[in-house]
Amino acid sequence: MKITEVARKLNTTPRTIRFYEEKGLVFPGKTGNGYRLYKEADVKTLQAVLALREVGMSTAEIKTALEQEGGVSGFLHSQRSALYKEMLQIRDMITALDKMIEGNEKDAREESMIELAGKLKRLKEKRANWQDRWNFDDQAEVYDQNIKTTGYRFNVHENYWDALQMIKEWVDATSNEQGVDIGTGTGNLTGLFIEEDIPIIAIDQSKEMLKMCKKKFPRTDTRHGHFLSLPLKDHEADFIVSSYALHHLPDDEKELALAEMDRILSDGGRIAIADLMFKNKTDKQQLIDHLYKTGNREAIDAIEDEYYAEQTRIMKWLENKGYKVQVNQLNSILHLLFARK
C-alpha cells in the first residue's frame, strides 16, 4: 500500500504518516523510486498509533508502548495496572481522611490524626513496593523439582497434586469457557486445563515463570500481572483458579486481591483456591504452639516467612459478596476453597 491509500484508509493525511515515521513509530519499506510501501502490519501499528494519540498519549509514550514486550496490549495492561495502583492509594487516602473527619468531629486529640497519617503512609508504601521476596524468577528452573523433594519435618507441598486435581474437577469447565490461573508459576495447574483444551489465561508476576509455563504448555495464553491488578476486563472470566499463591500477599492485600478477582469474574462464575492457610486464629496459634513444643524450627520458619491466610476470613469476605462457598481441608495447612458467584 502506498501512503495516500493508507492515509485514506485511516482517515489521516500522508503528511501525518510521514511525521510518525520521523518520530520512529513506523518503518515502511521503500520501492525503487523511493516511495514508501506499507504492509498490513504497518497499517495495524499506525492504527494503534492514531488510537493512542486520540487518547492523549504523546508520540514518545506511544513509541515506548510499541517497543514494550507484549506490544500494545501488554502496554495497555501495564498502564491499567499503574492506574489501578493509584486508585487504591486514593481510596486509602479517602478512608483515612474520613476517619480523621470523624475523629475531629468527636474532638479527638491530634495524636490520633498523626497515627492515622502514619498508618496511611505505611499502607501506601506496602502497595507501592510489593516485591518478590522469594525471587520467583530464579526459582523458575527448579520449582517443579522442589515440589517433589519433601521437607525434612515439614512439607508444604504435601497433597500438592491432589489439590490441583480437585480444583480441576470441582471447576468442571467446558471448552467454551474462559479460565484464569493466578500465580500460575510453572503452570502445573494451568496444564490440567490445557490438556483438556479448556482456554485458560496464565498470570504470574515473574516473567521467568511465565517463560517456563509457556515452554511446558505452548498453547497457554500467558500474561504478566499480579493479584492486585489482573490483566483482564470486567467479567471476562468464567472461572478463576489459583494454587499456592495467595499466601504471598499480606492479609489486607488478600482482600483487595479477592475484590480484583470479583471484578473479572462473570456472574455465575467460579473461584477455586488451593493454598496454605489456617482455619482461623486459634487454629493458627495451636499449630504454632505445637510446633514450638516439638521444636520444629523448620516449620515455624516456613510459616513465618509467608502470609498464610485465615480460611474463615476469606470465606466470610466471599460470602459477604454474595458467593456460595464450600471448603475442604486436605491436611494441617492445605485448604481448598470453592466459591460460586
Added chain:
DNA sequence: TTTCTCACA
C-alpha cells in the same frame, strides 16, 4: 504522486 526540507503555529 511522492519525497524531502525549511519554516511556522
Added chain:
DNA sequence: TGTGAGAA
C-alpha cells in the same frame, strides 16, 4: 504535534 509550501 503537527502542517504548508516549494523544489526535485
